[in-house]
Amino acid sequence: MLERFISEGLLGKSETTIKTYGHAIYQFEKWLDGAGTDLVNYARSDVQQYIDYLASKKKSASTINKLWNAIKAYSKWSGKQEAIEDISVVKVTDIKKQAPKAMDKLERNKLIRDIDRTGNRRDFAIIMTLLMTGIRVSELVALDCSDVDLSHRKGSMLVRSGKGNKERTLPLNVDVRRAIEKYLEERKSDNHSALFLSNRKERISIRSVQHLMEKHGHNAHQTRHSFITGLVRAGEDISVIQSLSGHSSADMILRYSMPSEEDKRNAVDRIFKD
Structure with a gap:
């Protein structure tokens, strides 16, 4: 049933969704086996008890909701809509009301x-590109050398793999241009189309970039959050920020103006100090 769901029920979904939902239903199947049933015969009480079990294991609300979404998709595909009726699930905090960690x-x-x-030089070019353009890691690894136009006074980068397959052109400041130029100088002898290569001279993977960030104590999303937060705090127009970030919704931009926990702590620390 799981293999059929992946091949039939998730047809047309993104690779990330297929992987996430497939793993979620595999975990649900294992739990059902321990409860004496399977993906064909489970009932509504099994679903509710599984959700309650996840909560008892201190799983985050966002994790539980990801698993719940997968179970809903599987149940609808397999004709077991009754098994997902009136399930009590922990609510996730509205992401639009949270300030991303920058x-x-x-x-x-x-x-x-x-x-x-x-x-x-490659790692330095990667980090400068992420910090100074705010592109997603998936967009960074998809960049080709031909997507970058560099000169002494200006430079630009064509991002072809944005969400919704929307292209956007980003200006590159002098620091990014210099970092990329120095990296490409090391690669004069190769003709690979990819801008950033792995140590095996293949297009670098998303996981490799994530590992680079983690090695230095950060996650890969923070560079993008930092870029957009910087634009918001500088008072740039929302339309400009949308164009640079590739966000289709102004609401997603507005959440960067929300005060972070650190902002609130600093405000309390400064009170009556002037």
């Missing part, structure tokens, strides 16, 4: 220094 100036500068000191 790096502060000290964290950004330390990250830049630490990677620069390694002498690895």
Whole structure:
């Protein structure tokens, strides 16, 4: 049933969704087996008890909701709609009311220094591109050399793999241009189309970039959050930020203006100090 769901029920879905839902239903199937049933014969009480079990294991609300969405999709596909009626699920905090975690100036500068000191020009070019353009990691790894136009006074980058397959052209400041140019100087002898290559001279993977960030104490989303937060705090027009970030919704931009927990702590620390 699981294999059929992946091949039939998720037809046309993204690779990420297929992987996430497939793993979620595999975990649900294992739990059902321990409860004495399977993906064909489970009932509504099984679904509710599984959701309650996840909550008892201190799974986050967002994790539980991802698994719940997969179970809903599977149940609808397999004709078991009754099994998902009136299920009580932990509510997720509205993402639009949360300020994404961004790096502060000290964290950004330390990250830049630490990677620069390694002498690895590729890694430095990657981090500067992420920080100064705010592109997604998936967009970064899809970049080709032909997508970058560099000159002494200006530069631009064509992002072809944005969400919804929307293209956008981003300006590159002098720091990014220099980092990419220095990296490409090392690659004069190769003709690979990909802009960023792995140590095996293949297009770099998303996981490799994530590992680079994790090695320096950050996650790959923080560079994008930092870029957009910087634009918001600088008072840039929302339409400009949308164009640069590739966000289709102004609501997604507005959440970057929400105060973070650190902003609130700093405000309380500063009270009556002036």
